[in-house]
Amino acid sequence: MAGALEGLKVLDLSRVLAGPWCTQMLADLGADVVKVEKPGEGDDTRQWGPPFVRDARGEPTTQSTYFLACNRNKRSLTLDIATPEGQALVRQMAARSDVLVENFKVGGLRKYGLDYDSLKAINPRLIYCSITGFGQDGPYAQRAGYDLMIQAMSGMMSITGRPDGEAGGGPLRVGVAITDLFTGLYAANAILAALNVRDNAHSGTGQGQHIDMALLDVGMAVLANQATAYLNTGEIPQRQGNSHPSLAPYQDFPTADGAMLLAIGNDGQFQRFCVAAGQPDWANDPRYASNTLRVRHREVLIPLLSALTRTRRTADWVALLGDQAVPCGPINDIGAAFADAQVQARGLRLSQPCSPAARTQLQVDAFHTVASPLRLAATPPVLRHAPPLLGEHTDQVLAELGLDPARIAALRQAGVV
Known part of the structure; x- marks a missing residue:
């Protein structure tokens, strides 16, 4: 061809x-x-x-x-x-x-x-x-x-x-x-x-x-959004590990057998996460009602989430949240990535x-x-x-x-x- x-x-x-x-x-x-x-x-x-x-x-x-x-x-x-x-x-x-x-x-x-x-x-x-x-x-x-x-x-x-x-x-x-x-x-x-x-x-x-x-x-x-953040505010972006400057929760979290990645990009995903994880009250908490508020209160929210994610294995979280259309996945090494079913498919x-x-x-x-x-x-x-x-x-x-x-x-x- x-x-x-x-x-x-x-x-x-x-x-x-x-x-x-x-x-x-x-x-x-x-x-x-x-x-x-x-x-x-x-x-x-x-x-x-x-x-x-x-x-x-x-x-x-x-x-x-x-x-x-x-x-x-x-x-x-x-x-x-x-x-x-x-x-x-x-x-x-x-x-x-x-x-x-x-x-x-x-x-x-x-x-x-x-x-x-x-x-x-x-x-x-x-x-x-x-x-x-x-x-x-x-x-x-x-x-x-x-x-x-x-x-x-x-x-x-x-x-x-x-x-x-x-x-x-x-x-x-x-x-x-x-x-x-x-x-x-x-x-x-x-x-x-x-x-x-x-x-x-x-x-x-x-x-x-x-x-x-x-x-x-x-x-x-x-530099994308990091550059425009500086150009339009005058504030110099800082390192913050795997967390995101404009989204929360959007980072790695500990699990019972390692770690996983949770990438919540909108309010609907956060609400579905809270229900699936057995914490529906978090979805109704005024501190977490919107992404902007979750970013503002991340110092409180992230420790709560970390304590919760430690209670299950990575595979269990991926299976649970995948069924709820909540972005979640393992943190693979390259060998594990090539062994992934989707990568192979x-x-x-x-x-x-x-x-x-x-x-x-x-x-x-x-x-x-x-x-x-x-x-x-x-x-x-x-x-x-x-x-x-x-x-x-x-x-x-x-x-x-x-x-x-x-x-x-x-x-x-x-x-x-």
């Missing part, structure tokens, strides 16, 4: 996470993504481990699990863009591409003649997406940016974690590189918008454009057979990743390639450019590919 982006050609000069996350999304939707990697080294994340994939004997291979997270459905081409021959090949591919994604430092590709203005002259239809830490302008434009740094600078860490006065209090990073991931998603959205501007049957310009994505911009944007564990080369080199039959959450009824995500070995498709891609085996061999001998 053809994917939604069938026929779209993407040249991926990015590495690590934000750019590869963007291009994997495009690849899952059917785009032909060629990932350009440095010969002998490849994407930085190929070496980010442990953990590494285990072979049939249970021994670690040289394949990092990090790389698998964001590089399926792509073809890997090794190419040294610091050489004139490598630059010429990139220009040749750019002339045939719809989209180019890169995350070099600002101006880093200009010295190679691979910046937007240079490639626009070759292919005016090219959509060129640059991903940097701080954007193409401003006093920090030349600085390198990493997710952890942006989580700190944007204020994300200041609202993540327990308050300073509690055990374990202090700022924390989110457990995944959330700024990189959101930047990849925003970048993919911007690319799709630019494609529409270029190709729209009614108003298309026929022209590509430059997209300037900055991790800092995204880090500020995803949705097919969220994805296994892709390795290529013959990967089987031979790594002694691994399949790579396992998380399925795309994009569920298009008519054009669902397409599975074509497991995450590639370094340079696995070099000969194939160069042959598509018209290079014969002798020319490819000469480039390999010279270290260009």
